Amino acid sequence: MILFGIDIGGTTVKIGAFKEDRTLIEKWEIPTKSNSVLEDISQAIHTFLQKESISIEEIYGFGIGIPGIVKDGIAVSCVNLGWQNRNIKQEFEKALGFQKPIIVLNDANMAAYGEAAFCDLKLASAIFITLGTGVGGGIIVHNQILEGTMGLAGELGHILIDSTYNFQCSCGAIGCLETLASTKGMRNLVQFYQKKYSTRLILNESLTTKDIIDAAKEGDPLAHQVFEEAMNALARALASLSVIINPDAFIIGGGISNAKDFLLNTITKKYKEVCIKQAQDIPIYLAKLKNDAGIFGACAYLIQKKFEVERNGKC
Amino acid sequence: MILFGIDIGGTTVKIGAFKEDRTLIEKWEIPTKSNSVLEDISQAIHTFLQKESISIEEIYGFGIGIPGIVKDGIAVSCVNLGWQNRNIKQEFEKALGFQKPIIVLNDANMAAYGEAAFCDLKLASAIFITLGTGVGGGIIVHNQILEGTMGLAGELGHILIDSTYNFQCSCGAIGCLETLASTKGMRNLVQFYQKKYSTRLILNESLTTKDIIDAAKEGDPLAHQVFEEAMNALARALASLSVIINPDAFIIGGGISNAKDFLLNTITKKYKEVCIKQAQDIPIYLAKLKNDAGIFGACAYLIQKKFEVERNGKC
Numbered sequence A, B: 001m002i003l004f005g006i007d008i009g010g011t012t013v014k015i016g017a018f019k020e021d022r023t024l025i026e027k028w029e030i031p032t033k034s035n036s037v038l039e040d041i042s043q044a045i046h047t048f049l050q051k052e053s054i055s056i057e058e059i060y061g062f063g064i065g066i067p068g069i070v071k072d073g074i075a076v077s078c079v080n081l082g083w084q085n086r087n088i089k090q091e092f093e094k095a096l097g098f099q100k101p102i103i104v105l106n107d108a109n110m111a112a113y114g115e116a117a118f119c120d121l122k123l124a125s126a127i128f129i130t131l132g133t134g135v136g137g138g139i140i141v142h143n144q145i146l147e148g149t150m151g152l153a154g155e156l157g158h159i160l161i162d163s164t165y166n167f168q169c170s171c172g173a174i175g176c177l178e179t180l181a182s183t184k185g186m187r188n189l190v191q192f193y194q195k196k197y198s199t200r201l202i203l204n205e206s207l208t209t210k211d212i213i214d215a216a217k218e219g220d221p222l223a224h225q226v227f228e229e230a231m232n233a234l235a236r237a238l239a240s241l242s243v244i245i246n247p248d249a250f251i252i253g254g255g256i257s258n259a260k261d262f263l264l265n266t267i268t269k270k271y272k273e274v275c276i277k278q279a280q281d282i283p284i285y286l287a288k289l290k291n292d293a294g295i296f297g298a299c300a301y302l303i304q305k306k307f308e309v310e311r312n313g314k315c
Helices: A037-051 A088-096 A107-117 A183-193 A209-217 A221-244 A255-274 A290-313 B037-051 B088-096 B107-117 B183-193 B209-217 B221-244 B255-274 B290-313
Strands: A002-008 A012-019 A024-031 A059-066 A069-071 A074-078 A083-087 A102-106 A126-131 A135-141 A249-253 A284-286 B002-008 B012-019 B024-031 B059-066 B069-071 B074-078 B083-087 B102-106 B126-131 B135-141 B249-253 B284-286
Touching: A002 A037, A002 A107, A002 A290, A012 A037, A012 A290, A024 A037, A024 A290, A037 A088, A059 A088, A059 A107, A059 A290, A069 A102, A074 A088, A083 A088, A088 A102, A102 A107, A102 A290, A107 A126, A107 A135, A107 A249, A107 A290, A126 A221, A126 A255, A183 A209, A183 A221, A209 A221, A209 A255, A221 A255, A221 B221, A249 A255, A255 A284, A290 B290, B002 B037, B002 B107, B002 B290, B012 B037, B012 B290, B024 B037, B024 B290, B037 B088, B059 B088, B059 B107, B059 B290, B069 B102, B074 B088, B083 B088, B088 B102, B102 B107, B102 B290, B107 B126, B107 B135, B107 B249, B107 B290, B126 B221, B126 B255, B183 B209, B183 B221, B209 B221, B209 B255, B221 B255, B249 B255, B255 B284
Parallel strands: A002 A059, A059 A102, A126 A249, A249 A284, B002 B059, B059 B102, B126 B249, B249 B284
Antiparallel strands: A002 A012, A012 A024, A069 A074, A074 A083, A126 A135, B002 B012, B012 B024, B069 B074, B074 B083, B126 B135
C-alpha cells in the first residue's frame, strides 16, 4: 500500500509518497495557490500515480497538515490561506475523484507526530515545540495527536508565562510564551533591554533569531541577556508542561534549533533549574526531520490509524 | 459483576462497591493505618463479600486511588503513608488472596475521572483542579487518565504562573500555582498585602480559605484583594491549559468549591478575560461528587478499562 503525507504551507505544498513500512518513495513540492490548492495537490497525485504506474487500489490514504486550527477535518480558521470553516476532507475527496481514508490536522501537530515517531527512542508521548517567527507546537499522548475540543491543543505559543514584561501578544493576552521566545519575542526583549547595554544589534524587522544568537555567542551583552530571557521563558513553559502532560520527551524545532548545542545546553540547564526535581530527567531533543517533519508525521499517523482501524475493525 | 472503588486517604480509606452499571451498592470507611492499610482493606472486602453472600467469581476488579505519585501500579512516592517504590498492585493481590484486575492511580486522577464520568455532559476530555491546602488535579484525554512518564501528569499545583510575588513553593520553584491559589497560597497573599489594607483577617495557621472568602463577600478589602489575586492565578493556569490540552471542560473541586457561585462567577469572568478568544467557551463547572469522587472515578475507570480489554481482547 502507498500512503501520502501532505504538508500545506503558505508558499509551497510538500508531498511525500511512502510505503507502508514508512520508507519514503519520493517527495516533491508544488507552489501554494490558495484558490486551487486542493485541486493542484490532486493533480500532482494523479501525475505521480501515472508516472509510477500505481493504481488507485494500491493507495491506503492521505494525511494532510494545514497551517491553522483544525477540528474533525474542518479548517476552522487558516489565515494564511484565507480559509474559514472549510471541510478540507470532503473537498479533497471531491478533487481526487475517489474515496480513501483522509486525515486532516494542524501542521505543527503532524510535525510533532513525525518528530516523535522517527525519534531514535520509541516515544508514546512527546511535546514538540517550534520556535520561529511565532511559537507553535504539538502534543502526542498515548501515541495519539491531541487535537482538543476546539482544535487548539498544542498551541503552546499562548501558554501564559510571566506578566513582568507586559508584552502584548497578537492574541490579545499579556505574557504569552510567544511574546518572549519567538523571533518577535526576542525583538521585544531587544527593545526592552537595549538602553541597558552597548550592542552591535540593530533593532528592525530584519533582525533575526540567528543574528541574536550569533551575537550572544560572540559575547554581545544585549544579545546574551535577550537569549537568556527567551530561554528562561521557554524553560518555565517546559517545567509547567512537565507536570501537566509529563511527556517522555521534549523536542525543540523551528529556526532556533539551528543553534544546536548552544540552544540545547542552555535550555537543558535552565529547565533543570526551574522544574520540580522529580521531572528533571525528561530529555530535551532537537528536531531531526525539520522541514520534512510534516510529511513524515502524516505518513506515520496514517499508519497508526490504519493499525487501530484494523484492530478495532475485527471486533 | 461487582467492582470496588477504593480511595486511600491520610486518615480514612473510602470503599465503594458498585454494580457494572455504575450504581453504588454500598460505601463505607475504615481508618488508615499506614502499616496495615492493604491488609485492612482486604479484610473489609472479605467481610463485605460474606455479609452480602457475593462470591469471588462475581468480582470484576478493584480501582485504587492513593495520595502520591503512582506509575504502572507502583507507589513511587507517597509521603502521607510513608510509602516509596512499593508495588501496591502486587501487595494488594497478595493481601486479597485471589487475582482480579487491579488499577492503582493517583487519588486526584481517580477523582478527576469520577467528576468527568459522572458529569451531566459526556466529557471525553476534562481537567479537574482541586484547591485545598495545596493544589492538585487530574487530566482526562480521549477517555483516558493521563498518568505521564513519571506519574506526574495532572500535578497542576506546580504550573509556573508568575514570578512577580516571588513566593517559593514546597517543591523549591518560584511562582507555582499552589503558592497563590491554595490555602497556603492565600495566606502568602494575606501576608504580602496585609500592610496595605485595614482588615479583620488574622494571619495564622488557623486562617482558612473559607474565612478569606467569607470576609471577601462581606467587603473586607484585604480579603477581596487576596481572593482576586488567587483567582487571577487560577485563571492564568486555566488559560494556559486551554491551549495545551484544550479540554471539553474544566472542573473545580476541593474546599474552595464550597464558595459555589461566588467562586464560579469570579473565575469564569477572569478566565474569559485572559484566555485566547477561541477558547472562551470552554465551560467551568464545580465538582459534584466531592469526597466520593475517588471511589466513583475508580469504578468508572475500571469499567472503561474492562470495555477496552473486551474490545481488544476479541481481536
